[in-house]
Amino acid sequence: MLFLNPWLLAGLGAVAIPIVIHLVRRQAAKPIDWGAMRFLFDTVAMRRRKMEWEDLLLMAARCLLLGLVALAIARPFVPPDSSVPWMFVLPAALVGIALFGGSFVLGGKGKWILRMSSIVLLLAAVGLVFMERTLNLKRFEASGRRDVALVIDASSSMDLSLDGRTVFSKAVEEAKQLVKDAPRGTAFLVVLGGPAPEAKTAAPLTHRADVLGVLDSLKLIGGTFRAHEALGVATLGLAEGTNASKEIIVFTDAQRAGWRFDNPNAWDGLGEAWQAMPSKPKLLLRDYGVSPTLRNVSIAGIDFSRSVVGTDREVTLRVTVENTGTEAVTPGAVSLEIGGAKTGEKPVGLLVAGQRESVEFSHRFSQPGPQAITVRIDARDDLAADDEAERVVNVRANLPVLLVDGNPAGSFFERAAGYSALALAPTSDLRRGKTAGKDYLMDPEVIPAPELKDGDLEGRAVIVLADVPRLPERLASKIAAAVNDGAGLMIIAGPRAEAAFYNQWTGGDGPLLPMPLGDVAVDADGVSPSPATFLHEAVALFKDEKNSDLATAKVKQWRKTGEAIGGVPVAAFLNGDPFLAAKNYGNGRTLLATCAFDARSGNLPALRGFVPLVHELVAWSAGRGVDLNVEAAWSPSVAMHGSSGGLTASYWANREWKGQPKFVRTDSSIDFRWGDQKPDKRLPNDRFSIEWRGQLLPAETGEYELTAEVDDVLQLRIGDKSYETGWGRKELGKVTLEKGKAVPFIAKYYEEGGDAYARLYWTPPGGTRQIIPAHAFRPEKVREAGEPMRVVDPTGSPRQAMLRPARVGRELAIGGSAVPGIYQVTPDEELQGLLGIPEKSTLPVAVLSDPGESRFESRTPDDLALVRKHADLLQPSSVADMVGVLQGKGFGREIWKLLAVAGLILFILESVLARWVSRNRRSAENIRVDFGQEAVWK
Numbered sequence: 001m002l003f004l005n006p007w008l009l010a011g012l013g014a015v016a017i018p019i020v021i022h023l024v025r026r027q028a029a030k031p032i033d034w035g036a037m038r039f040l041f042d043t044v045a046m047r048r049r050k051m052e053w054e055d056l057l058l059m060a061a062r063c064l065l066l067g068l069v070a071l072a073i074a075r076p077f078v079p080p081d082s083s084v085p086w087m088f089v090l091p092a093a094l095v096g097i098a099l100f101g102g103s104f105v106l107g108g109k110g111k112w113i114l115r116m117s118s119i120v121l122l123l124a125a126v127g128l129v130f131m132e133r134t135l136n137l138k139r140f141e142a143s144g145r146r147d148v149a150l151v152i153d154a155s156s157s158m159d160l161s162l163d164g165r166t167v168f169s170k171a172v173e174e175a176k177q178l179v180k181d182a183p184r185g186t187a188f189l190v191v192l193g194g195p196a197p198e199a200k201t202a203a204p205l206t207h208r209a210d211v212l213g214v215l216d217s218l219k220l221i222g223g224t225f226r227a228h229e230a231l232g233v234a235t236l237g238l239a240e241g242t243n244a245s246k247e248i249i250v251f252t253d254a255q256r257a258g259w260r261f262d263n264p265n266a267w268d269g270l271g272e273a274w275q276a277m278p279s280k281p282k283l284l285l286r287d288y289g290v291s292p293t294l295r296n297v298s299i300a301g302i303d304f305s306r307s308v309v310g311t312d313r314e315v316t317l318r319v320t321v322e323n324t325g326t327e328a329v330t331p332g333a334v335s336l337e338i339g340g341a342k343t344g345e346k347p348v349g350l351l352v353a354g355q356r357e358s359v360e361f362s363h364r365f366s367q368p369g370p371q372a373i374t375v376r377i378d379a380r381d382d383l384a385a386d387d388e389a390e391r392v393v394n395v396r397a398n399l400p401v402l403l404v405d406g407n408p409a410g411s412f413f414e415r416a417a418g419y420s421a422l423a424l425a426p427t428s429d430l431r432r433g434k435t436a437g438k439d440y441l442m443d444p445e446v447i448p449a450p451e452l453k454d455g456d457l458e459g460r461a462v463i464v465l466a467d468v469p470r471l472p473e474r475l476a477s478k479i480a481a482a483v484n485d486g487a488g489l490m491i492i493a494g495p496r497a498e499a500a501f502y503n504q505w506t507g508g509d510g511p512l513l514p515m516p517l518g519d520v521a522v523d524a525d526g527v528s529p530s531p532a533t534f535l536h537e538a539v540a541l542f543k544d545e546k547n548s549d550l551a552t553a554k555v556k557q558w559r560k561t562g563e564a565i566g567g568v569p570v571a572a573f574l575n576g577d578p579f580l581a582a583k584n585y586g587n588g589r590t591l592l593a594t595c596a597f598d599a600r601s602g603n604l605p606a607l608r609g610f611v612p613l614v615h616e617l618v619a620w621s622a623g624r625g626v627d628l629n630v631e632a633a634w635s636p637s638v639a640m641h642g643s644s645g646g647l648t649a650s651y652w653a654n655r656e657w658k659g660q661p662k663f664v665r666t667d668s669s670i671d672f673r674w675g676d677q678k679p680d681k682r683l684p685n686d687r688f689s690i691e692w693r694g695q696l697l698p699a700e701t702g703e704y705e706l707t708a709e710v711d712d713v714l715q716l717r718i719g720d721k722s723y724e725t726g727w728g729r730k731e732l733g734k735v736t737l738e739k740g741k742a743v744p745f746i747a748k749y750y751e752e753g754g755d756a757y758a759r760l761y762w763t764p765p766g767g768t769r770q771i772i773p774a775h776a777f778r779p780e781k782v783r784e785a786g787e788p789m790r791v792v793d794p795t796g797s798p799r800q801a802m803l804r805p806a807r808v809g810r811e812l813a814i815g816g817s818a819v820p821g822i823y824q825v826t827p828d829e830e831l832q833g834l835l836g837i838p839e840k841s842t843l844p845v846a847v848l849s850d851p852g853e854s855r856f857e858s859r860t861p862d863d864l865a866l867v868r869k870h871a872d873l874l875q876p877s878s879v880a881d882m883v884g885v886l887q888g889k890g891f892g893r894e895i896w897k898l899l900a901v902a903g904l905i906l907f908i909l910e911s912v913l914a915r916w917v918s919r920n921r922r923s924a925e926n927i928r929v930d931f932g933q934e935a936v937w938k
Helices: 006-028 035-039 041-073 086-102 109-135 167-181 208-216 227-239 264-275 418-424 428-432 473-484 499-503 610-622 829-835 861-868 879-886 896-923
Strands: 076-078 146-153 187-193 245-252 282-287 297-304 315-323 334-338 341-346 356-363 369-377 388-395 399-405 442-448 462-466 488-492 517-527 555-561 568-572 578-585 588-593 629-631 637-639 647-652 663-667 671-675 688-696 702-711 713-718 721-725 728-737 743-751 756-763 777-779 789-792 798-806 809-814 821-825 843-848 872-874 928-930 935-937
Touching: 041 086, 041 896, 086 109, 146 167, 146 227, 167 208, 167 245, 167 879, 187 208, 187 227, 227 245, 227 264, 245 879, 264 861, 282 879, 297 369, 297 388, 315 334, 315 369, 334 356, 341 356, 369 843, 388 821, 388 843, 399 418, 399 610, 418 442, 418 610, 462 473, 462 610, 473 488, 473 588, 473 671, 488 610, 499 517, 555 578, 588 610, 647 777, 702 713, 702 721, 713 756, 721 728, 743 756, 798 829, 809 821, 861 872
Parallel strands: 146 187, 146 245, 245 282, 282 872, 399 442, 399 462, 462 488, 488 588, 629 843
Antiparallel strands: 297 315, 315 356, 334 341, 334 369, 369 388, 517 555, 568 578, 578 588, 637 809, 647 663, 647 688, 671 756, 688 743, 688 777, 702 728, 702 756, 713 721, 713 743, 789 798, 789 821, 798 809, 821 843, 928 935
16 A cells, blocks of 8 residues: 555654643642542542543544544555555554554553554554665656657457547547657657557657657557567557666456467567666557447448359358447447449348347349458447458459369260260350350360370369370470469369379379378278268368268269379268368369269269359369458458478570569479460560579478470579589489478579470489479578559558468558558559459459457456556556656555545544543532432432
């Protein structure tokens, strides 16, 4: 327990007033000799002890009353994290005051016992107060000028309306008041917190008008408050300040989201950064909490009924609405806007607290390309920020699918790809060798395996190998490269498929098959797929047997498989053998079916569920393409490619690697067969050069044998070893690598003329020759190149975007912090080519908000305990408390009201006690005295 006005404790001297009065009155009572008094001695002696106890109570009450008044005026308070319980200090002080005053009433030994006891209690109370000051208030001692970081939470939940104002506006106003009331010389750093915290001042500023101007310009961002990252930004900013003392003040609500309490290691790193500062900063958490009564309905999610959306049919949009408040709410209608035009509206009924409901809209897109979707609800609640949500869906005009038929003999339905092609586009035109037409999303083309050429693979979203025995190495390499670059590969392993070929088929990301193929198994009665195993997203639609008849299929011959090689089972037969398996491969996907999709397999093609099954498998293999919905972060980025590794590649339009490269990108591996074509339209067909840079990270220790196929020249450097080779396939030599130890990697290639190709292999210890996979490389970070693209963010402000190499391929990076909503990007020629965007059109990108911001999960005592392990955490409840910390006075929970109430009660009790004693003593004056023969009453 400490005091805000400690100098007013001098008022405790008033305790001496009743003591002095008592002593003066006792001295004023002069003894008078009177013979008759000897007859009263016996009676007075009987009353004396009782009178002393009455005087003791009165004196103690009067001294205690004055002590309570003096203590209340001094404004005692309990500091945060008090190390000395005030319930020990206050009673000790008050009992000591009462006993000290009462000791002047008693006589004999009792007087000294009470006096010594009171002195011990008073000294103990004083000692505890000084101990509290040493252990606690020392935290607040002023040590010269201070650098203070003001971290303002600008997340979605700060838009909550309390008492007619948003929490965010209240936080800004309190921050401004703090700046005005802070001690002279205090320097302020302003950090706006959100999904991507941003320092609004490069360093702490001492000019208060500048700081107030920055605070006035702050606007709510939305999304999640990344508190841990915001504290990191504040720490870096404080390091730029010149004052030794540092403080961080966070203005936020009670949200737990974004604090990374589930990752103690992250807080360890932050704690180490604070320890390294000249003085460890205090962390003040100005927590506004959440109203116990909350009306809030939010848009919790938007889902599509199909992963691939086209113009051929309607798609169902499922909007999830959730009541995240504490009261039942009947919101208004949910509306759907596509491309800025309202296309539908659906009502929502009463929602009790915690209830979720779904609203479905059906819509058929008429135009292909990226489409911005906005969903709004007329919630009329306390938090408006979560009443709308945005998504971007890439509507495809068609999905070009190549079906390579490995059994082309016989009629159309006797072929390996016949049923699959008709399932994708049920039109008789396919049987006559024509295309499906614009009425179908899936655009299948069937080519017999012996007639397959390089050009047939260009521009395919999915390549289906229907019971193809094997492929020429040239075509196999081209397909592997296409999948690595984002295409889908679906392998229907019928009885003609040669396991040896498929099991050795590798590319830039290792083996293509999710599982190695084994022998053909035959069962005359047939085995059925098990819907209970349909847990993968590719087949989840068929898990419920009520919606599908796949469980009645009888597959009479299928392929056994080995252990998965980076893949996962998608579905299984009732006997436990895999039916389908899948794998993410580089930027693309591969899917394996272990039985033929024709009459040879059994009755599978005749089932009602066969057509949707083929659609779902092909759609999953195609992937979602470029996802234009991204999480909120600093410089929100759209991944153009998502490989797990690769090399930074620079391309020149000359053979000498001179000047500025035409472009820079991330290549997953060195596995290219350009033939007589150019690698990119910005390069010539001949006389171009490429340089790949990065690191090589082997998966095991040992000696690796290197092989290259080149036309014309490849120069290679791994660590301190160099290699060079010319035209043809050449053994380069061997290199010893250590598992997990990255070594520098540089490869330089140039093309003189004619055909062009470059492929780099290695043979791992105990393994077989394969293209060095993408996951063995780490790209080099490079400087951004090219002209920036224009962007308009959700607030209407201009920004810039760059298409640049990234850790996992290329990405479209939008500059600045993330504001949830729709960004409109004006694409350059390269981006238009990558995404097929029409000229003079913009690319919408949706930065998503976090639904967790609407659920108001509060921080727990364990969460705060984690913070206290690394920081001196204080929780002020007002601007005055924060100013008190900056002034070195401290703050806490004041208890003067408690003392005032106790003093009032004691005043009443003292008055009652004094009146009772007075009346008791007046009645005691009628003492019966026996003078012998007669009784005389006085």
